[in-house]
Amino acid sequence: MGKAFKYGDNVDTDVIIPARYLSTFDPAELAKHCMEDIDAGFAGAVRPGDVIVGGSNFGCGSSREHAPVAIKGSGVACVIASSFARIFYRNSFNAGMPILESGEAAERIRAGDEVEVDFARGAIRNITRDESYRAEPFPPFIAKLIECGGLVDYVKSLGE
Amino acid sequence: MGMTMTQKILAAHAGLKEVKAGQFIEAGLDIVLANDITGPPAAKEFARMGAKSVFDPDKVVLVPDHFTPNRDIKAAAQCAELRAFAREQGIVNYFELGAMGIEHALLPEKGLVVAGDSVIGADSHTCTYGALGAFSTGVGSTDMAAGMATGRAWFKVPAAMRFEITGRLQGWVSGKDVILHIIGMIGVGGALYKSMEFVGPGLKSLSMDDRFTIANMAVEAGAKNGIFEVDDVTRAYMSAHVNRSGRPEKRARAYSPDDDASYERTIGIHLPDIRPTVAFPHLPENTRAIDDVGEIPIDQVVIGSCTNGRLGDMEAAASILKGRKVAEGVRCIIFPGTQQIYLECLRKGYAEIFVEAGAVLSTPTCGPCIGGHMGVLAAGERAVSTTNRNFVGRMGHVDSEVYLASPAVAAASAVAGRIANPDEVVV
Numbered sequence: 217m218g219k220a221f222k223y224g225d226n227v228d229t230d231v232i233i234p235a236r237y238l239s240t241f242d243p244a245e246l247a248k249h250c251m252e253d254i255d256a257g258f259a260g261a262v263r264p265g266d267v268i269v270g271g272s273n274f275g276c277g278s279s280r281e282h283a284p285v286a287i288k289g290s291g292v293a294c295v296i297a298s299s300f301a302r303i304f305y306r307n308s309f310n311a312g313m314p315i316l317e318s319g320e321a322a323e324r325i326r327a328g329d330e331v332e333v334d335f336a337r338g339a340i341r342n343i344t345r346d347e348s349y350r351a352e353p354f355p356p357f358i359a360k361l362i363e364c365g366g367l368v369d370y371v372k373s374l375g376e
Numbered sequence: 377m378g379m380t381m382t383q384k385i386l387a388a389h390a391g392l393k394e395v396k397a398g399q400f401i402e403a404g405l406d407i408v409l410a411n412d413i414t415g416p417p418a419a420k421e422f423a424r425m426g427a428k429s430v431f432d433p434d435k436v437v438l439v440p441d442h443f444t445p446n447r448d449i450k451a452a453a454q455c456a457e458l459r460a461f462a463r464e465q466g467i468v469n470y471f472e473l474g475a476m477g478i479e480h481a482l483l484p485e486k487g488l489v490v491a492g493d494s495v496i497g498a499d500s501h502t503c504t505y506g507a508l509g510a511f512s513t514g515v516g517s518t519d520m521a522a523g524m525a526t527g528r529a530w531f532k533v534p535a536a537m538r539f540e541i542t543g544r545l546q547g548w549v550s551g552k553d554v555i556l557h558i559i560g561m562i563g564v565g566g567a568l569y570k571s572m573e574f575v576g577p578g579l580k581s582l583s584m585d586d587r588f589t590i591a592n593m594a595v596e597a598g599a600k601n602g603i604f605e606v607d608d609v610t611r612a613y614m615s616a617h618v619n620r621s622g623r624p625e626k627r628a629r630a631y632s633p634d635d636d637a638s639y640e641r642t643i644g645i646h647l648p649d650i651r652p653t654v655a656f657p658h659l660p661e662n663t664r665a666i667d668d669v670g671e672i673p674i675d676q677v678v679i680g681s682c683t684n685g686r687l688g689d690m691e692a693a694a695s696i697l698k699g700r701k702v703a704e705g706v707r708c709i710i711f712p713g714t715q716q717i718y719l720e721c722l723r724k725g726y727a728e729i730f731v732e733a734g735a736v737l738s739t740p741t742c743g744p745c746i747g748g749h750m751g752v753l754a755a756g757e758r759a760v761s762t763t764n765r766n767f768v769g770r771m772g773h774v775d776s777e778v779y780l781a782s783p784a785v786a787a788a789s790a791v792a793g794r795i796a797n798p799d800e801v802v803v
Contacts, residue, residue, distance in 0.1 A: 231769065238748075239448070371426075371526060
């Protein structure tokens with residue numbers, strides 16, 4: 217369970233982690249500057265288990281995998297959005313950063329709401345408002361990737 | 377059911393007779409690309425996968441172009457990691473400073489991508505090569521690592537939007553204005569997960585440089601890829617840029633969409649209707665025709681990048697800056713995309729024109745576009761830039777502003793000291 221940080225549509229990877237900090241891939245280092253250009257207070261306020269809620273096209277822009285790595289390094293348990301930009305979508309699975317697509321949750325959840333996420337079931341509960349939302353189920357191929365433990369383990373399993 | 381150009385290339389690389397939008401496939405790769413920011417993490421993931429050697433040292437391309445020439449010690453360390461990996465793996469197409477260019481200008485110039493190829497790159501603007509009739513898309517470092525290890529990648533076959541181009545470009549209007557106009561029309565999520573396929577009789581008036589610019593910014597509409605139908609312009613470019621660095625010349629293969637291919641939406645683009653176009657902060661979709669821009673004073677002009685650092689772009693800038701001066705109080709930075717383009721700027725006299733005008737001519741680098749180095753903006757500063765993104769903080773301070781435009785508009789703006797129509801400056 218955690219608190220929701222709420223943002224709008226088209227949250228780009230430049231504001232998630234500005235390019236000036238891309239001289240490292242260390243999650244803790246990147247986390248210090250996570251969301252810096254859209255919400256300068258984020259890094260100081262975020263606590264393990266919190267969630268980020270965005271609108272449509274979350275994670276658009278640069279292909280930097282540093283973006284989901286920075287969010288994961290911040291302790292965020294899940295990113296919920298009505299839709300994700302495609303590279304960010306792929307990168308999140310590869311970086312082990314849970315994401316869920318739910319237009320309803322993206323619309324209803326307000327900043328500061330207490331939210332509980334059951335990633336495996338795609339169930340989102342808003343404790344503050346006493347509401348529940350469903351996330352889009354993952355396509356079978358993606359579900360298989362998640363089950364394998366991500367792309368690194370999937371490729372490993374091919375070699376075995 | 378027929379297939380789009382993208383679907384045909386994916387089917388061919390997956391060894392399937394047919395693919396449909398929404399289907400998950402694994403496809404073979406002809407080129408796997410990374411740079412100094414995305415390459416080092418990919419090398420680490422590659423090792424974590426238990427991989428020992430890349431699937432084909434001729435097909436992995438590594439280009440240290442982002443924070444180079446090394447901007448600080450950390451950037452130097454990242455480049456050293458990339459260099460060490462390239463040496464250890466015997467990567468044929470590793471481009472050291474001096475041979476290095478901005479990756480998406482460099483690969484086509486070196487003949488490393490041809491029509492019909494399937495390409496992934498750990499850089500979102502990898503979609504640029506769609507200009508050649510290739511399937512090409514951006515991925516992150518882990519996907520790139522898996523591509524290096526296996527020579528394959530998984531894809532969800534994209535649905536598509538069809539852009540039917542008619543007429544000819546008018547006056548100073550270029551490929552940049554066409555793609556800004558389209559993004560303004562459909563929005564930054566307008567082609568989310570989809571292919572943007574460009575066809576029609578108007579293609580023949582678009583130079584390869586125009587097409588590279590258009591395909592380059594497909595990602596700015598959320599697209600998985602942008603792709604152009606192959607014609608004589610493409611074929612002439614490919615025969616002039618044959619890969620002589622590695623194995624024998626690659627065979628290009630041109631794919632046209634089937635007559636009954638399924639497109640979610642078809643949009644007609646009549647080139648004579650397009651005006652020089654500017655995208656206002658802070659999204660590429662915030663476009664206005666030059667006539668509706670108003671009085672916007674500027675501090676900096678940036679001409680170059682993977683979007684607009686090609687010879688045609690340099691030529692447009694030179695034709696406006698020739699015999700004119702950059703306005704007082706404006707800093708103008710011009711950076712050709714590759715060493716070859718830089719050399720052409722010297723030979724054709726553009727370099728002299730730029731320096732005489734009071735602009736600086738920089739080595740190829742991604743630095744200014746991403747607020748990395750070589751032209752970072754302070755709080756409150758405003759730039760006109762031929763790059764691809766004008767997000768908050770993209771080129772520097774979070775309170776700076778970026779206006780995206782063509783090289784002609786950017787050069788005219790440098791002279792006028794405010795965003796200007798080239799027609800006002802070149803009378």
